[in-house]
Amino acid sequence: MHSLQFSVPLLPTSRFKRHSVRCASDRQQLFNRIAPVYDNLNDLLSLGQHRIWKRMAVSWSGAKTGDSLLDLCCGSGDLTFLMSEKAGADGKVIGLDFSKEQLSIASSRRYLLSKACYNNIEWVEGDALDLPFSNGYFDAITMGYGLRNVIDKRRAMQEMFRVLKPGSRVSILDFNKSMQPFTALFQEWMIDNVVVPTATVYGLAKEYQYLKTSIDEFLTGKELEKLALDAGFSYARHYEISGGLMGDLVAAR
Numbered sequence: 100m101h102s103l104q105f106s107v108p109l110l111p112t113s114r115f116k117r118h119s120v121r122c123a124s125d126r127q128q129l130f131n132r133i134a135p136v137y138d139n140l141n142d143l144l145s146l147g148q149h150r151i152w153k154r155m156a157v158s159w160s161g162a163k164t165g166d167s168l169l170d171l172c173c174g175s176g177d178l179t180f181l182m183s184e185k186a187g188a189d190g191k192v193i194g195l196d197f198s199k200e201q202l203s204i205a206s207s208r209r210y211l212l213s214k215a216c217y218n219n220i221e222w223v224e225g226d227a228l229d230l231p232f233s234n235g236y237f238d239a240i241t242m243g244y245g246l247r248n249v250i251d252k253r254r255a256m257q258e259m260f261r262v263l264k265p266g267s268r269v270s271i272l273d274f275n276k277s278m279q280p281f282t283a284l285f286q287e288w289m290i291d292n293v294v295v296p297t298a299t300v301y302g303l304a305k306e307y308q309y310l311k312t313s314i315d316e317f318l319t320g321k322e323l324e325k326l327a328l329d330a331g332f333s334y335a336r337h338y339e340i341s342g343g344l345m346g347d348l349v350a351a352r
């Protein structure tokens with residue numbers, strides 16, 4: 100299956116916000132710009148570790164054979180492909196994102212990665228804050244490095260709750276806003292002294308500087324657990340991984 104739906108019209112970018120990433124449209128354009136180098140920079144800058152973190156997130160979602168699965172903010176499709184392997188030929192996976200360029204990369208990768216099960220993937224261009232799906236539709240949801248990037252985190256959590264079947268789980272992987280001073284300092288040092296200088300080579304310094312701002316403005320693990328419980332989830336637990344650099348919120352409806 101392969102269908103690209105029309106994107107949800109987002110707020111026009113103000114000319115005064117040239118270098119800010121404050122509104123949805125700014126973020127949409129940021130991820131369109133980094134799409135061509137996104138996967139390679141993730142592999143280089145995390146020494147390939149992000150692929151392990153993503154496998155953990157998919158495993159903790161509880162996705163299984165025959166399921167209807169959703170990968171929110173799918174980007175270039177890393178988690179979508181992993182969810183596709185979990186669902187198998189009898190299941191189906193929707194990868195949703197509002198970046199045309201990211202979805203274009205994901206869709207083209209589908210043909211480069213020649214696993215038969217990838218026929219169960221549908222790519223949807225849409226907004227995580229206004230999902231085009233009915234209530235209680237999905238058996239599991241993943242969201243990799245997406246929650247930190249949406250404008251309204253409460254609304255995103257409410258939408259995930261709405262479209263999830265009762266008793267099912269979401270698994271939300273992202274950077275961890277650590278309360279441990281050393282971890283926070285190391286994370287900041289790596290972004291300032293490795294990530295941004297590397298991105299500068301590709302003319303993407305401002306785009307990767309946004310990473311640091313977005314982590315500073317993100318929620319701690321405990322705050323993420325409360326966000327999920329406030330949205331109606333019956334269970335929520337935030338697991339720190341890779342020494343607290345990353346974290347995964349698992350919540351059950």
Ligand SMILES: C/C(=C\Cc1cc(O)c2ccccc2c1O)CCC[C@H](C)CCC[C@H](C)CCCC(C)C
Pocket residue numbers: 133137140141142144145146148149244247248286289290294306307309310313341344
């Ligand atoms: C897959 C990863 C990040 C995805 C990602 C998320 C965003 O919100 C972005 C926003 C703007 C630009 C880019 C991104 C983006 O790529 C995590 C791994 C890739 C990171 C860029 C590297 C982070 C390095 C760690 C802080 C330290 C790693 C230490 C060790 C090598 C494991």
Ligand SMILES: C[S@@+](CC[C@H](N)C(=O)[O-])C[C@H]1O[C@@H](n2cnc3c(N)ncnc32)[C@H](O)[C@@H]1O
Pocket residue numbers: 123126127130131171172173174175176177178195196197198201225226227228242243244245248249250
């Ligand atoms: C850092 S990328 C993560 C991509 C992929 N999940 C991964 O783990 O590599 C964040 C993605 O979230 C998407 N995104 C941000 N806000 C969104 C929204 N409101 N609706 C849909 N997608 C959104 C961006 O377009 C981008 O592709």
